[in-house]
Amino acid sequence: MLNYQVAAPAPLDLAFQALADPTRRVMVERLSQGPASVSELARPLDMTLSAVVQHLAVLEASGLVRSQKIGRVRTCRIEPQTFTAAERWLSERRASWERRFDRLGAFLAETEAETGADDDPATPSAAPGVRRRRKKT
Amino acid sequence: MLNYQVAAPAPLDLAFQALADPTRRVMVERLSQGPASVSELARPLDMTLSAVVQHLAVLEASGLVRSQKIGRVRTCRIEPQTFTAAERWLSERRASWERRFDRLGAFLAETEAETGADDDPATPSAAPGVRRRRKKT
DNA sequence: CTGATACTTAAGTGAATGCTTAACTATCAG
DNA sequence: CTGATAGTTAAGCATTCACTTAAGTATCAG
Numbered sequence: 045m046l047n048y049q050v051a052a053p054a055p056l057d058l059a060f061q062a063l064a065d066p067t068r069r070v071m072v073e074r075l076s077q078g079p080a081s082v083s084e085l086a087r088p089l090d091m092t093l094s095a096v097v098q099h100l101a102v103l104e105a106s107g108l109v110r111s112q113k114i115g116r117v118r119t120c121r122i123e124p125q126t127f128t129a130a131e132r133w134l135s136e137r138r139a140s141w142e143r144r145f146d147r148l149g150a151f152l153a154e155t156e157a158e159t160g161a162d163d164d165p166a167t168p169s170a171a172p173g174v175r176r177r178r179k180k181t
Numbered sequence: 182m183l184n185y186q187v188a189a190p191a192p193l194d195l196a197f198q199a200l201a202d203p204t205r206r207v208m209v210e211r212l213s214q215g216p217a218s219v220s221e222l223a224r225p226l227d228m229t230l231s232a233v234v235q236h237l238a239v240l241e242a243s244g245l246v247r248s249q250k251i252g253r254v255r256t257c258r259i260e261p262q263t264f265t266a267a268e269r270w271l272s273e274r275r276a277s278w279e280r281r282f283d284r285l286g287a288f289l290a291e292t293e294a295e296t297g298a299d300d301d302p303a304t305p306s307a308a309p310g311v312r313r314r315r316k317k318t
Numbered sequence: 319c320t321g322a323t324a325c326t327t328a329a330g331t332g333a334a335t336g337c338t339t340a341a342c343t344a345t346c347a348g
Numbered sequence: 349c350t351g352a353t354a355g356t357t358a359a360g361c362a363t364t365c366a367c368t369t370a371a372g373t374a375t376c377a378g
Contacts, residue, residue: 057201064198065336066191069270076277082355095337097356102335116345116354122278131271133206134264140213141259202366219325232367234326239365253324253375 055107059130062106067091068099072122075109079121192244196267199243204228205236209259212246216258 062068071085086096100120103109107126111118199205208222223233237257240246244263248255 054203056206057203060197061201064194064201066194069193072274076274078281092338118355124278127271127275131268131275134268137209137213138264138268141261144215229368255325
């Protein structure tokens with residue numbers, strides 16, 4: 045069970061990072077309505093073509109967008125898979141706390157009927173503090 | 182219909198930016214299982230408490246996490262709303278291209294029956310190139 | 319009061335970002 | 349061939365980021 049975390053950029057890092065920029069989200073919004081060329085993506089944006097190309101590079105590196113060049117025109121389109129990965133991460137977290145709320149709800153409903161308190165399922169375990177230092181000796 | 186885009190950081194910028202960091206995602210994963218103190222969040226992380234507090238500040242600024250201090254312990258918990266906003270943005274984009282695929286599917290099914298070709302609904306409109314320069318004269 | 323615990327805050331640093339300008343390389347139209 | 353179009357690539361630069369160390373400030377236990 046190796047995780048990235050050290051030195052290698054996890055796919056989700058790149059995806060969320062790419063989506064964090066408003067310019068790039070505008071580009072993704074445009075592409076979600078259908079493929080577009082680079083200059084088409086650039087049209088509504090208040091910056092040089094060069095900057096747009098750099099944003100595109102970020103989107104491609106993240107896997108959210110794919111492109112191919114035909115003649116002198118590069119056509120870009122959305123790559124659904126990476127997109128879905130980001131969506132899934134979010135919904136999994138939500139599932140996690142919603143499960144917890146359900147349990148809490150059940151607990152409250154139970155103690156409402158017969159007042160015999162147990163252990164609060166939403167309370168953190170509160171452990172002693174041990175500090176770490178980074179690898180650097 | 183004013184949008185952020187200029188000078189002010191849109192809520193989604195902050196949310197996606199916050200989620201782009203693996204350390205912060207670990208923190209969010211922990212919190213999605215229930216509230217936790219700062220040192221509890223720091224325990225599995227290979228960095229100083231100080232750094233964790235700074236990550237927490239980013240998460241709070243993004244609205245993904247909320248915290249309150251009782252005595253000397255700060256308890257952190259997930260704030261579902263902002264989370265949902267990010268999820269919604271993603272699913273709306275997906276809805277957009279899925280609608281397009283449906284139309285394409287319908288179009289193909291139609292031309293399969295009676296071969297009378299029209300205009301490809303997935304093809305970009307290809308307009309002339311006009312370059313902008315940033316505000317700076 | 320005294321010492322640990324649980325953060326807080328400030329300053330500094332190297333690397334990553336989001337641009338710009340400038341100079342270039344392929345198409346494609348005539 | 350010639351000029352416009354579409355994109356590419358390389359510097360350079362101001363900011364922001366993700367840390368670190370260092371020096372606090374409130375609790376709380378004894």
